[in-house]
Amino acid sequence: MKQIIAIVVLALSTAGASFFGWKQMGSSHKAAEQITELTAKVDAATKKQAAAEEELAASEEAVPPLQLQAQELAAVKAALSSGATLKDLEAAYAKDKKLSTERQLGLAGVRLLTNGSKDPGTVEAFQKALEMTDWKGQKNVICAAQNALAAAGEKVKVMSECAADGAPAKAGKADAHGAPAKDAHGAPAKDAHGAPAKDAHGAPAKGKDAHGAPAKDAHAAAAPHAVHWEYEGAMGPENWGKEFPTCGKGKSQSPLNIKGPFEKVRFNVAPDYKPGPLKILNNGHTIQVNVAPGSKLRIDGKPFELLQFHFHRPSEEHIDGKPSAMVIHFVHKNEAGELAVLGVLLKEGNENPGLKTLWAHAPAKEGPEVTPNGVVFNPANLLPRELEFYSYDGSLTTPPCTEKVKFFILKTQINVSKEQVTEFPFKMNARPVQAQNGRPILTN
Ligand SMILES: [Zn+2]
Numbered sequence: 001m002k003q004i005i006a007i008v009v010l011a012l013s014t015a016g017a018s019f020f021g022w023k024q025m026g027s028s029h030k031a032a033e034q035i036t037e038l039t040a041k042v043d044a045a046t047k048k049q050a051a052a053e054e055e056l057a058a059s060e061e062a063v064p065p066l067q068l069q070a071q072e073l074a075a076v077k078a079a080l081s082s083g084a085t086l087k088d089l090e091a092a093y094a095k096d097k098k099l100s101t102e103r104q105l106g107l108a109g110v111r112l113l114t115n116g117s118k119d120p121g122t123v124e125a126f127q128k129a130l131e132m133t134d135w136k137g138q139k140n141v142i143c144a145a146q147n148a149l150a151a152a153g154e155k156v157k158v159m160s161e162c163a164a165d166g167a168p169a170k171a172g173k174a175d176a177h178g179a180p181a182k183d184a185h186g187a188p189a190k191d192a193h194g195a196p197a198k199d200a201h202g203a204p205a206k207g208k209d210a211h212g213a214p215a216k217d218a219h220a221a222a223a224p225h226a227v228h229w230e231y232e233g234a235m236g237p238e239n240w241g242k243e244f245p246t247c248g249k250g251k252s253q254s255p256l257n258i259k260g261p262f263e264k265v266r267f268n269v270a271p272d273y274k275p276g277p278l279k280i281l282n283n284g285h286t287i288q289v290n291v292a293p294g295s296k297l298r299i300d301g302k303p304f305e306l307l308q309f310h311f312h313r314p315s316e317e318h319i320d321g322k323p324s325a326m327v328i329h330f331v332h333k334n335e336a337g338e339l340a341v342l343g344v345l346l347k348e349g350n351e352n353p354g355l356k357t358l359w360a361h362a363p364a365k366e367g368p369e370v371t372p373n374g375v376v377f378n379p380a381n382l383l384p385r386e387l388e389f390y391s392y393d394g395s396l397t398t399p400p401c402t403e404k405v406k407f408f409i410l411k412t413q414i415n416v417s418k419e420q421v422t423e424f425p426f427k428m429n430a431r432p433v434q435a436q437n438g439r440p441i442l443t444n
Contacts (some may be wrong), residue, residue, distance in 0.1 A: 019319070043216055050363035072194060086114040104129040105144065108253075134208040136219035143226030146184070156316035230400050231285075237431050240399050247401035253434035254407055262390065262443040267300035269342065269387055269408050269444075271330075280358065284366035285398060289358065295379060296334045296385055304332035304340045308380060313421060315345050316430045318398050318408050323430070324413055325421050328382055329397075340406040341394075344382060354381035364425050384412035391442040397431045411443075 043428040080086065089110055093099055099107065108125030115122055227243045229235050241248015273295040280289050288310040295306035308331050313325035324345040334341045346352070354377075361372045396402045 046139070057286040061078075075246070079336070080110060080113045083114055086110050099132075102134045103127055104132055119142070136381070170310055184432055227399070231429050231431070240401065241319065244399040244401055246395070246403060247399055250395055250401055250403050251437045252393050252395055252403045252433075252439060254392075254397045254399060254405065255318070255431060255433050256392055256394065256407075256436055256439075257318040257321055258409060258441055259320050260388045260390075263440045265442045265444055268444065269389060270298040271306075271342065271383055271387075272296045272298065272378065273306060273378060273380040273383070275380075276378050278357075278361060278375040278377040279371050280363070281367050281369040281371050282363040284427060286312065286426060287358070287362045287424065289377070289379070290369060291379060297340065299408070302334065304334045304338075306329050306379065307333055309382070311424060311426075312397070312430045313424050313426055313428065314430050315343075316433075317343055317407075318433050319409075326424065327430075330379065337405065338406070339396075339402075340408065343407060343409040344384065345409070345411050345413040346416040346421075347413040348418055348421065351417040352382075352415050352420060355416060359420060359423050362425070382414065384410060384414050386412040388412065389444055391444075392439050394434075394439075 019414065045327065072328065081096075089107060093107060096103075108122060108129055111119060111122040111125050117123075224316075229240055229243070231237065237247075247253070269335070276292040276294070278289065280294075281289065282288075286306050290308045291306045291409065293305060297304045297306060309328055310331070311326055311328055313326045315324040317327060325348045326346040328344045328346065330342040332341070332342065334340070357375070357377060359376060363370060388411040391406065391408045394403070394405050394407045396405055
């Protein structure tokens with residue numbers, strides 16, 4: 001699902017980027033050179049797309065805001081609104097007898113941005129892109145086109161392979177920005193976002209929350225729902241691998257049962273979290289707090305930006321075979337796009353003042369992020385003083401279970417009262433512990 005949105009947004013961004021590149025070249029260049037330039041850009045963007053998709057797969061847990069992405073798209077859209085761009089692009093492409101599939105899709109993207117999804121020219125361009133693709137090599141293009149057409153209300157059969165990533169959105173459905181959407185099984189759609197984005201620091205990022213209208217437009221063009229998964233039953237962890245292969249086949253999965261022997265390391269982790277306006281949501285799997293840029297975790301001196309934190313009950317990590325009452329996962333990402341999770345275990349004891357604030361504003365039912373007026377929260381309130389950790393190489397603990405996520409589980413647990421555990425709206429949202437497969441567990 002995220003993939004589809006990503007592809008469409010990327011197609012649109014690519015089209016926009018191509019346009020800007022082309023305009024800047026000026027009229028003195030020959031059309032052929034311009035087209036060569038455009039082609040190179042589209043190719044580069046296509047490669048970026050593949051990388052972005054991989055990253056996007058990780059976005060279930062990694063969720064930064066998309067403001068900048070929205071702004072970029074808005075800028076592209078504003079530039080396109082006159083229609084002159086589209087004309088120029090069409091004129092340039094008219095000289096080509098046959099467009100590549102990517103360029104055809106890019107053209108469709110510019111038409112979509114200029115004329116909207118209902119425009120016959122947009123639909124035709126997507127149709128054409130669809131006809132041009134060969135299924136095996138260009139599944140992504142096909143799915144993007146199919147979903148975009150379906151979202152535009154065209155009668156198009158969305159192949160099951162595309163539907164597996166996300167079936168087309170139906171009219172009137174909202175994503176997590178708006179009212180909760182229901183999927184075909186009547187279950188709430190979980191993660192409706194995932195467009196690639198840059199965060200405020202320019203690091204590539206992605207997420208669930210696009211706050212800008214242009215991103216919504218992109219969703220409107222293709223906002224399919226997510227594949228449904230749960231913590232129990234037929235869609236439970238034992239079966240995640242059917243829809244999300246890494247969950248089943250991965251050899252570095254999280255969580256782990258943490259037990260010795262441990263390997264001693266010399267580096268430390270140093271959180272530098274800052275207070276900010278509370279942004280909290282119930283995404284159907286957990287309570288999550290999205291964090292504005294500026295809060296960091298330094299791992300061996302290297303900065304990772306805190307994106308969000310969320311809760312599991314009971315704790316996913318076991319220590320010597322035993323879970324704790326709950327765990328908080330602080331999800332971070334560095335400029336290279338690497339993910340690191342800091343886990344803080346909660347043991348039953350006194351009431352936790354930080355949690356008290358959060359629980360007062362946590363939506364009981366799945367829905368969009370809420371930003372209660374005037375509530376400021378500092379994630380540092382949920383950290384113990386001692387920062388000794390266990391560390392291992394793991395994965396996201398929710399589908400798609402993407403690997404290469406560094407885990408740091410703090411040895412010191414913080415308190416949570418029995419009542420506070422019961423107040424958490426999910427009775428059980430912990431993935432079982434996974435095979436260690438020879439992975440070392442480090443400690444500082
Ligand atoms: Zn988690």
